Amino acid sequence: MNVQAVKVIYKYEMLRAWETLLQSFASPVISTALYFVVFGSAIGERIEQIDGVAYGAFIVPGLMMLALLTQSIANASFGIFFPKFTGTIYEVMSAPVSFLEILLGYVGAAATKSLIIGLIILATAGFFVPLEIAHPLWMAAFLLLTCVSFSLFGFIIGLWADDFEKLQLIPLLVITPLVFLGGSFYSVSMLPPVWQTVTLFNPVVYLISGFRWSFFEVSDVSVAVSLAMVLAFLALCLLVVGWMFRTGYRLRQ
Amino acid sequence: MQPIVSIVNLSKTYADGHQALKDVSLEIAEGEILALLGPNGAGKTTLISIICGIVNASEGAVTVDGHDIVRDYRHTRALIGLVPQELTLGHFDKVWNTLCFSRGLFGRAPDPAYVERLLKDLSLWSKKDTEIMALSGGMKRRVLIGKALAHEPKVLFLDEPTAGVDVELRKDMWALVRELRESGVTIILTTHYIEEAEEIADRVGIIDGGKLILVEDKQELMQKLGRKAMIVELEEPLSGVPDTLAHWGLELSGDGCRLTYTYDPRSTRTGIPGLLQAIGEAGLVVKDFKTTQSSLEEIFVSLVKGRA
Ligand SMILES: Nc1ncnc2c1ncn2[C@@H]1O[C@H](COP(=O)(O)OP(=O)(O)O)[C@@H](O)[C@H]1O
Ligand SMILES: [Mg+2]
Numbered sequence: 001m002n003v004q005a006v007k008v009i010y011k012y013e014m015l016r017a018w019e020t021l022l023q024s025f026a027s028p029v030i031s032t033a034l035y036f037v038v039f040g041s042a043i044g045e046r047i048e049q050i051d052g053v054a055y056g057a058f059i060v061p062g063l064m065m066l067a068l069l070t071q072s073i074a075n076a077s078f079g080i081f082f083p084k085f086t087g088t089i090y091e092v093m094s095a096p097v098s099f100l101e102i103l104l105g106y107v108g109a110a111a112t113k114s115l116i117i118g119l120i121i122l123a124t125a126g127f128f129v130p131l132e133i134a135h136p137l138w139m140a141a142f143l144l145l146t147c148v149s150f151s152l153f154g155f156i157i158g159l160w161a162d163d164f165e166k167l168q169l170i171p172l173l174v175i176t177p178l179v180f181l182g183g184s185f186y187s188v189s190m191l192p193p194v195w196q197t198v199t200l201f202n203p204v205v206y207l208i209s210g211f212r213w214s215f216f217e218v219s220d221v222s223v224a225v226s227l228a229m230v231l232a233f234l235a236l237c238l239l240v241v242g243w244m245f246r247t248g249y250r251l252r253q
Numbered sequence: 254m255q256p257i258v259s260i261v262n263l264s265k266t267y268a269d270g271h272q273a274l275k276d277v278s279l280e281i282a283e284g285e286i287l288a289l290l291g292p293n294g295a296g297k298t299t300l301i302s303i304i305c306g307i308v309n310a311s312e313g314a315v316t317v318d319g320h321d322i323v324r325d326y327r328h329t330r331a332l333i334g335l336v337p338q339e340l341t342l343g344h345f346d347k348v349w350n351t352l353c354f355s356r357g358l359f360g361r362a363p364d365p366a367y368v369e370r371l372l373k374d375l376s377l378w379s380k381k382d383t384e385i386m387a388l389s390g391g392m393k394r395r396v397l398i399g400k401a402l403a404h405e406p407k408v409l410f411l412d413e414p415t416a417g418v419d420v421e422l423r424k425d426m427w428a429l430v431r432e433l434r435e436s437g438v439t440i441i442l443t444t445h446y447i448e449e450a451e452e453i454a455d456r457v458g459i460i461d462g463g464k465l466i467l468v469e470d471k472q473e474l475m476q477k478l479g480r481k482a483m484i485v486e487l488e489e490p491l492s493g494v495p496d497t498l499a500h501w502g503l504e505l506s507g508d509g510c511r512l513t514y515t516y517d518p519r520s521t522r523t524g525i526p527g528l529l530q531a532i533g534e535a536g537l538v539v540k541d542f543k544t545t546q547s548s549l550e551e552i553f554v555s556l557v558k559g560r561a
Contacts, residue, residue, distance in 0.1 A: 002327070008357030012350075019345070087341035091400065094305040095358040096330040252309050 005097040009105025010112075013079050017113050025117060028067045032121045035063055036128045039185060050187050051218040056129040061212040062184030063125070065204070068118050068146050069179055073171050076110035076154030081167050084158075084250075093252065099245035103155065110151035111144075118143055131215070138223075139214035145230050146207060152237035159250050178204045188220040203229055255319060256280035257408055257439050258304065263313035265299050265463075273299040275463040277313070281441060283407075286434055287468075288450035289443040291460035297443035298338055300460070301410045305335045317408065331359055334406030338413045338443075340393045344386035348377055348396055351385065352403045359404035368403065374429070375399050391422040398429070409433060411442040415449060427453050451475075459556060466556060475546065482545050483525060485512040488538035495535045501528055518546075 017024040040056035047055040083089040092102060125131060133139050161167040182204030188196055199205050200221075210226025213219035219226070243249070258281040265274040273296045281287055289297050302308040304315050306326055315322045317329035343351065352368050372378045375395045380388060385396060394414070401409060411430070415423045430440055430453060444450055450457050451471070458468040467474075490509035501524075504513040512532075516523045532539060 002360045004357040004360050004362060008354045012354055015350070016345075083343075086343065087337075087339055088343050090307055090335070090337055090341060091355060091358060093307045094330060094333070094335050096327040096360055097358065098327075248309065252307065 002095075002097050002101050005095060006101050006104045006108070009092075009102065010109045013075075013106060013109030014112065016079075017075070017109075024113065025120060028071060028117045029120050029124050032063055032067060032124055033128075035059070036125065040128055050190070051216070053216045053218060054129065057131060057216070058187075058212075059185050060122070060125045060129065060131060061215050062179075062182075062208050064118050064121050064143075065146065065182075065208050065211055066179045066184055067121050068114050068143070069150050069175055069204070069207075070171060071117050072110055072114040072147055072150035073154035073157065073175060075113050076107055076151040077158035077161065077167055077171075078154075079106045079110055080155055080158035081161055084162075085164075089251070099241075103152075103241060107148070107151045107155050110154060111147040114147045114151065115143065118147070133215050134217045135214045139211070142207075142211045142214055142226075142230070145234060146211070149230060149234040149237055152234070152241060156237060156240050156244070159244060162250070178202050179208075183208050183220060187218075203233060206230065254283065257283040257318060258441070259316045260300075260304070261314050263300070263303065263315060264311050265296075265303060265308065266311045273463050274303075277460075277463075277465045279458060279465060279468060281408075281439060283439055284434065284437055285455045286430065286440045286442070286453055287456050287458060288454035288471075289441065289458045289460055290445065290447065290450045291443070292445055295460040296463040297460055298412055299463075301335070301412055301441070301443065305333055305410060306330055327360075331404070332407045334401035334404065334409045336394075336397050336401045336409070336411045336414055338416070340390065340397065342385045342393055342396060344384065346385050347382050348372070348385065348388075348399075349381040351396065352399050355400040356403040359406075361404045367405070371399055371402055376425075391418055394418055394422065394426075398426075402433075406438070408439045408441070411440065413443055413445070415444065415446065423449075480515050481518045481523075483514045483516070483528075484543055484545065485514070485532065485539055486510060486541040487512065488540045491537070495537075497535050498528075498531055501531070 036056070036059075039059055044055040044059075049055065050058045083092065122131075157167065157170050161169075181199065182202050183199070188199050188205060188209070191199060206221055206226040206229035209220040210223050210230065213223050213226070258279075260277055260279040260281075263274055263277045264272070266272045277296075277300060289300070291297050299308060303310045304317070304322060306322060306329075318332055320328045322329045346354070349368065349372070352371065353363060353365075356363065356368065369378070372381055375398060377392065377395055377399060380392065385393060388396065398411075398414075414426055418426070430442070434440060442449070442453070454471050456468060457471050457474055459466045487510050491505060491512075492509060494503050494505050494512070498512075501514060505511070506513070514525075514528060516525070529539075529542075
């Protein structure tokens with residue numbers, strides 16, 4: 001195992017976030033704070049509790065997920081896309097590193113960044129609404145799993161994309177709608193029955209539901225199903241990455 | 254002695270069907286400087302990219318230090334440093350950081366003293382905290398060399414190191430290459446500047462159209478293929494070569510003041526004394542004369558032409 005390589009890639013990626021501190025960490029916090037002002041305070045005052053949870057608190061897990069998903073994907077995809085774009089990837093390819101080590105460096109750093117962002121958002125939310133976390137360990141587990149799986153997913157997108165447009169395509173056209181329609185700001189049970197069924201095809205629903213359960217013990221689907229779905233997604237990403245590894249996809253001609 | 258790099262029947266066909274390398278075999282001895290000479294598109298970068306692990310070979314095999322570059326990539330790549338043809342660098346990276354990154358990427362533990370020495374050798378020490386985008390082209394080239402040397406490789410590939418580089422830096426670079434060779438590093442450089450190969454290499458390989466046309470010790474190559482020319486300057490211009498000198502195959506310059514005689518220096522009788530005598534007998538007054546050796550460039554042109 002080339003531990004030094006994992007270390008320098010990880011450090012490089014973390015340094016990049018640090019040098020663009022405002023963009024990396026402040027902007028998700030600001031946008032989350034805005035959501036709280038708009039949804040939590042302005043609209044939340046007029047909405048009764050959902051499933052026995054005050055609306056302002058109810059949206060916290062969804063908001064965190066929204067940030068985690070977009071940040072994980074953005075960080076990881078950009079991290080590997082950019083060296084491909086500038087050509088500096090030649091060095092990684094000519095180095096004695098395995099695909100696993102490349103993955104650990106890039107995905108590890110991206111997951112760490114979104115984990116930090118998630119925690120910052122949680123702390124920010126604490127300013128606006130009183131928060132209690134019923135199952136902190138489960139909360140941490142969902143948090144970590146989400147960061148890792150979606151950073152992996154972002155890595156795949158970053159490898160696949162050969163221009164900036166493709167890099168933006170999936171996050172914009174797939175992820176953002178799925179998260180907004182995945183029960184970030186409402187309970188699935190509030191939807192008409194037909195849409196409830198449709199919603200069950202949205203994988204993000206399971207993610208948010210499980211995450212919300214770890215906070216308030218209320219959920220749209222059972223926790224076991226949520227967990228299984230997250231793990232299945234993680235496994236799928238690992239499979240794809242493994243295939244990319246074997247074929248040298250988009251890296252070696 | 255076992256070659257440090259051994260290339261056997263290597264071929265590469267790119268996805269678009271273009272065959273960039275055709276059955277190339279080559280052995281590179283430890284500690285030598287080999288220049289791969291060839292026009293643009295000859296396949297030089299492709300060959301290097303395969304050895305370094307950036308491009309997959311279609312056929313054939315390469316071993317470095319006796320290890321297969323695919324199966325034992327960890328061993329072989331750790332031994333190799335690559336200075337790529339393009340100035341591919343992270344614009345926002347700082348010089349010091351990027352060298353430390355390279356060192357770690359190749360599996361070496363941090364060694365600030367070594368990196369410091371390297372930066373000083375490359376006259377980059379004062380720029381160590383500068384972002385790369387603020388550097389001149391020549392300095393960027395040096396950063397690339399620094400990155401390639403950061404993990405103390407035994408084999409160094411320089412892909413057109415002096416393309417677009419000023420004379421000063423070119424001299425520095427050659428000095429550095431010689432110094433590296435002194436320390437036992439094997440150097441393979443590609444170039445389409447013949448003077449470069451001529452000046453610095455121990456051996457020269459000529460690539461054209463994906464084929465390795467020949468590999469030869471530089472001196473031998475020049476001797477074997479290099480023809481010498483004797484140029485005779487005349488006091489009075491001539492309108493044509495006198496009939497008595499016709500069988501010497503002389504060339505007369507445009508102004509009629511110079512006669513050029515080409516000959517093979519390997520032959521036991523060059524005919525020079527006879528020619529000088531014949532010139533005298535023809536009543537021509539010689540002002541001056543000199544001999545010149547044809548450069549690799551001329552050799553190269555004649556080789557490539559000969560194949561076409
Ligand atoms: N990625 C690629 N896909 C297809 N053809 C390529 C690729 N890279 C290089 N080539 C072609 O292969 C030939 C050799 O290229 P290269 O090795 O870069 O030559 P050199 O370095 O000697 O100039 C050229 O004709 C070039 O167009
Ligand atoms: Mg080239």
